[in-house]
Amino acid sequence: MKAVVYSKYGSPEVLELKELEKPIPRSNEILVKVHATSVTAGDVKLRASDFPAMVWLPARLIFGLFRPRKRILGHEWSGVIEQVGSKVLKFKVGDEVFGTTSMLKTGAYAEYMCIPERWNHGVVAKKPRNLSHKEAAVLPIGSMTALYLLEKANIKRNQKVLIYGASGSVGSYAVQIAIHFGAQVTGVCSTQNVEMVEQLGAEAVIDYKKQDYVNLSECFDIVFDTVGKTSKSDAKRVLNNGGKFVSTKMLTKESPELLLKIRQLGETGQLKPYIEKEYRLETLHEAHQYVDSGRKRGNVSVIIQD
Structure with a gap:
């Protein structure tokens, strides 16, 4: 072979x-x-x-x-x-x-x-x-990582979620999975990827080359760093009281239960x-x-x- x-x-x-x-x-x-x-x-x-x-x-x-x-x-x-x-x-x-x-x-x-x-x-x-x-x-890798960390953040319907690095592998899945949970998603990406993140379903997209998300007047229930390039201290500036910060720098794990959830989301068209x-x-x-x-x-x- x-x-x-x-x-x-x-x-x-x-x-x-x-x-x-x-x-x-x-x-x-x-x-x-x-x-x-x-x-x-x-x-x-x-x-x-x-x-x-x-x-x-x-x-x-x-x-x-x-x-x-x-x-x-x-x-x-x-x-x-x-x-x-x-x-x-x-x-x-x-x-x-x-x-x-x-x-x-x-x-x-x-x-x-x-x-x-x-x-x-x-x-x-x-x-x-x-x-x-x-x-x-x-x-498997990107979607299970996104699902594991969003569940770790205890994501709920109608929460506001900011996804930093929304055009990457983990980020593109995180946008779709957060929408599946009923969250309102704001993506952060570079100029050339804004249209892509909009097509994934994000309600708002921040071009980090033009605006730093930490200066937003809006606050979020979850800030998800999918590329390991922002910090908890920065995220706290836009987090609601009790809001959660999660990052791909955190330990994650694979499990049959996570993969079966991903398979179901794929089969129902909620994850592409x-x-x-x-x-x-x-x-x-x-x-x-x-x-x-x-x-x-x-x-x-x-x-x-x-």
């Missing part, structure tokens, strides 16, 4: 397309023919070993001190089950599934991969029926992935170069099977 691997940390050029043996599932695993994956912020950080100074050493001890332990990246994916292990109960051959590869020894930058039916750190579920594989593949660019497995390094540029809007999809 074809797979993109890396054996050292560095720029996108460390990613190499190679021929590897097709994996064989263990008794508790499913063999997935991967149709699509994505390039997330986590993928580029792991590739470059780009971690904050405070956590650099612990991160390298987890992911590989001198070279990466996980040679195949790709944190989220969608595909079709080709084989199931003898102890697998929830899935069968032919099921269309999507999920993550969090803390597994391999990732989704490959034509095939083996995934446990259940494990402590990641998730897998049947794919939303009305979404294509390329759409389903970019859902925004895909800005598509790449092939053969041009994956170009996708990483683009995400490294910091200009990404929404999600970047990688097509593996037509």
Whole structure:
């Protein structure tokens, strides 16, 4: 099978397309023919070993001190089950599934991969029926992060929610999920992304190049920093008494319950992935170069099977 691997940390050029043996599932695993994956912020950080100074050493001890332990990246994916292990109960051959590869020894930058039916750190579920594989593949990480943090903020109907970084992956999902909860959404983004955020459904959009949100006269019940570029002290200037600040810098988690909620939102049309660019497995390094540029809007999809 074809797979993109890396054996050292560095720029996108460390990613190499190679021929590897097709994996064989263990008794508790499913063999997935991967149709699509994505390039997330986590993928580029792991590739470059780009971690904050405070956590650099612990991160390298987890992911590989001198070279990466996980040679195949790709944190989220969608595909079709080709084989199931003898102890697998929830899935069968032919099921269309999507999920993550969090803390597994391999990732989704490959034509095939083996995934446990259940494990402590990641998730897998049947794919939303009305979404294509390329759409389903970019859902899990960003949408579960957005849902987890909005629920942590105890979001309620008719609340006013400000989403900082509304045009990114997490931000684009946060806008839609907050609307699903019945909130009034204000998005913050750059000039070129204002129209995109309006199309996602935000009632108001602040262009941060023209106006600093902290100077708004309006106050909010939740300020959600989806890009880790604002602070709680700044957010307090526009938060109501008892208002909540949440950020992607906070610890989040994946769970089957979150992924099932995301699947339902996708199937009912309340959550639609925004895909800005598509790449092939053969041009994956170009996708990483683009995400490294910091200009990404929404999600970047990688097509593996037509």
